[in-house]
Amino acid sequence: MTGKCVWFEGIPFPSVDYSPELLREVQESFLVKDEDVLLLTFPKSGTNWLIETVCLIYSKGDPKWVQSEPIWDRSPWVETKHGYELLKEKEGPRLISSHLPVQLFPKSFFKSKAKMIYLIRNPRDVLVSGYFFWRSAKFVKRPQSLEQYFEWFVEGNVVFGSWFDHARGWMSMRDKENFLILSYEEMKWDMRSTVEKICQFLGKKLEPEELNSVLKNSSFQAMKENSMSNYSLLKGQYFEENGQLLRKGVTGDWRNYFTVAQAETFDKLFQEKMADLPQDLFLWK
Ligand code: PPS
Numbered sequence: 001m002t003g004k005c006v007w008f009e010g011i012p013f014p015s016v017d018y019s020p021e022l023l024r025e026v027q028e029s030f031l032v033k034d035e036d037v038l039l040l041t042f043p044k045s046g047t048n049w050l051i052e053t054v055c056l057i058y059s060k061g062d063p064k065w066v067q068s069e070p071i072w073d074r075s076p077w078v079e080t081k082h083g084y085e086l087l088k089e090k091e092g093p094r095l096i097s098s099h100l101p102v103q104l105f106p107k108s109f110f111k112s113k114a115k116m117i118y119l120i121r122n123p124r125d126v127l128v129s130g131y132f133f134w135r136s137a138k139f140v141k142r143p144q145s146l147e148q149y150f151e152w153f154v155e156g157n158v159v160f161g162s163w164f165d166h167a168r169g170w171m172s173m174r175d176k177e178n179f180l181i182l183s184y185e186e187m188k189w190d191m192r193s194t195v196e197k198i199c200q201f202l203g204k205k206l207e208p209e210e211l212n213s214v215l216k217n218s219s220f221q222a223m224k225e226n227s228m229s230n231y232s233l234l235k236g237q238y239f240e241e242n243g244q245l246l247r248k249g250v251t252g253d254w255r256n257y258f259t260v261a262q263a264e265t266f267d268k269l270f271q272e273k274m275a276d277l278p279q280d281l282f283l284w285k
Pocket residue numbers: 041042043044045046047048049125128129130132218219220221223245246247248249250253
């Protein structure tokens with residue numbers, strides 16, 4: 001995958017909308033404000049679901065905002081050219097998305113009181129989701145088979161680098177009070193409680209009908225039908241016509257694709273890389 005990438009500090013990035021100069025500027029000069037809320041993920045972890053949910057919490061369940069402004073403008077990706085320019089101009093509290101690993105994140109964040117949500121997902125499902133997504137993307141080297149993408153992923157030769165390094169890096173922040181870890185799996189299993197958890201973390205209060213509306217409008221089906229959230233606006237330019245962000249939206253899909261040998265290889269690697277972290281961080285186990 002890294003054949004068509006731009007590189008910065010040993011990490012590969014997509015070839016469109018990223019540059020080493022910008023990544024350096026973002027890291028050194030982007031000013032995170034105390035009132036900002038940051039949404040952090042490794043790609044394919046459910047980023048857009050989290051963004052949609054937080055936007056709907058901000059609008060108290062009213063879908064007008066999520067149905068009228070593209071998701072990448074509501075919570076711009078700070079490391080992209082488009083997102084960085086937009087964020088510099090935005091007034092007031094901002095929602096900011098990012099896939100950056102912790103060591104490349106804007107330095108100002110670590111001195112700020114800004115709140116950050118890190119969303120984690122079973123890396124096996126991240127891998128499968130990524131395989132199908134990148135196959136239709138125009139800005140990375142496309143994997144030719146799941147077998148090939150599996151190799152790339154376990155070696156960390158994918159955009160934004162090693163999943164293991166990314167998760168480990170951000171999880172080192174887990175005891176900070178401005179940091180919340182969520183998982184895709186808990187969102188799937190109990191979205192109501194997860195939304196309540198997010199509200200508590202952000203200091204937001206929703207009436208019962210507002211909460212119901214957040215759940216309804218952030219559902220897989222609602223997002224799939226919302227052209228401001230399903231990336232259909234970027235088809236042709238960034239993706240092939242058959243590309244889709246909202247593919248299946250389930251947990252455990254990796255079981256349909258991994259061979260027994262791949263599952264064993266992955267388990268062993270996960271053990272090696274993550275064994276020293278509290279295992280209750282990994283809810284899919
Ligand atoms: S990206 O391109 O990195 O920003 O992609 P990201 O949004 O992180 O991840 C895409 C996967 O998230 C699933 N998704 C959802 N699942 C359940 N409910 C909702 N509302 C939802 N929205 C997005 C999406 O389907 C991708 O997972 P897969 O497994 O490919 O279906």
